[in-house]
Amino acid sequence: MADTTYIGAINDALASAMRRDPAVRIVGEDVAEGGPFGATKGLAAEFGERVRDTPISESSIMGIGAGMALAGLRPVVEIMFIDFITLALDQLANQAAKARYMSGGQLRCPLVVRTSVGAGTRSGAQHSQSLEAWLLHVPGLSVVMPATAADAGGLLLSALRADDPVVVVENKELYFRKEPRVDLAPVPIGAAAVRRPGRDVTCVATSRTVHEALAAADELARDGTEVEVIDPRTLHPLDLDTIVGSVRRTHRCVVAHEAVRQGGFGAEVAALVQEHAFDALDAPVARLGAPYAPVPVSPPLEDAYLVRAPAIAAAVRSLVA
């Protein structure tokens, strides 16, 4: 079967959702041209003004998307880099996320936001951040973080059927990663995937780091250590049962992500695991993430910044030692 890419799956999902549901709209910078990575390629030709190019006005773009959603449309707002979501957080956190609650349930805001995280491209401290943990602190937002092409398309399809705002946090390092094509199908929000079963250590990893964890697991398997790699896929609502169920079998847990370790999603997972499976743990939960530093441009520094397979393997080894 032909290969597909993460960005190709996003493009397919957008096109199929737009064909199925006339309420779907796309709003963002350069989306009519296809965007810098090609996510919206060809959509303006097929769907005309349903694909709306905007000026560089992130805070209002987010609010316009929310306003469309409050009035019954299903907009997909594209914020090219999560670094620029900083500009749009007011409308996202204060309006979109709270509209349902503050209205006593009268309103629904089915807004989908697509954005990208990811270092490793030498693009510097304002184009490489992983800020997904900020979004988890705002009740009312679902946050999904696909690691594969099938999930990038499938989670987007589910987001476009949800009642409430969903932020799809993509990873630009994964955009052009090839994968065997699978039929595009919705991937449920709130369901983790066990990427590799294992009996010795549970490794919870997100986004690009899933692939690093799998590489580490391959290497560790050669020494006889079996790592179970869990990809939560959705950060909120979190599939805690899958994670806790695994830790109850393995008794050890490592959490790994690309975002800065301090205040990251890993802290939440570590806290939840100790709340729900303290008695099962043979060792403290290990957390891997970026150092407390902005993302540097210099190649050796950026390479050292990222959590790669060897660091995950080392953390696992120290847990089983």
Add this chain to the structure above:
Amino acid sequence: MWLIRAFEESVSELVGTGEVVGLVHVSIGQEASAVGVCDVLEARDRVYSGHRAHGHVLARGADPTAVMAELMGKATGLCGGKGGSMHLVDVTHGVLGATGVVGGTIPLALGTALALRETAPGAVAVVFFGDGAVQTGYFHECLNMAALWKAPVLLVCENNGYAEFTPRSAHTPVERVTRHAETYGIDARTVDGNDVVAVREAAAALVAPLRGGGGPALLECLTYRMRGHYEGDPARYREASELAEWKAKDPVRRCASAAVERGELSADDAAACEAAARRAVAAAVAAARSAPFPPPSALTEDVGG
């Protein structure tokens, strides 16, 4: 101008070889605004730029070797290799920031102007940004506040007709950026941004009142980027004829030939200028190339917080 042109042609080649890293935006074709504006500035003035910053930093007098080393991520770079192309800072030459967030340095420049008014009366703050940045809230909010507080800030819009891959006409119905200044009674001029003398004259006229307690001012330079939005962008969204038309108005060659025509420079001198710039850039590349990368400890240094 030749220095900036030669520098960026070299940057473009080095992106190709992988020696210059990251997301790189060159200003080839737009050099006249950087040079014309910076020429009327003084050492005490403070400058900010955006993502297309190499020319502004060089026009302020930054060492080409240190700029090149920064683009390569070397320890000897302006920012120790940590900032990169979009985040050039050179405090020695009064460059307090460049940014990858479009419009992000406009409020910084306004704040700096307010500070300068207290700490260095007569000094001005200048910010360079593109026509795309004019659609940000920052631009509009700061235009209002700058006018309200009569801040000594010069806003320089390099209007190259495009924001990424989208023409200006798809972003705004307002043809001239200077129109926005009218609402607030801000002194503003639109100039041929490929004519360095015209830019210089306009900048001088706008800056003079700022030094005497007036302000703010807006300068719109009509120009064109002769390469893609970033290095690697094939720029399929524009017509070859458009590029050809602007190539004929190349600001660097135009400046040189005008000077020769006016008899200010002999043809030999003009050629010598270009050759000297190319030699300086070659030396900068060689020095930057042989410079070391930062040590691992640099990763967590200067984080603050």
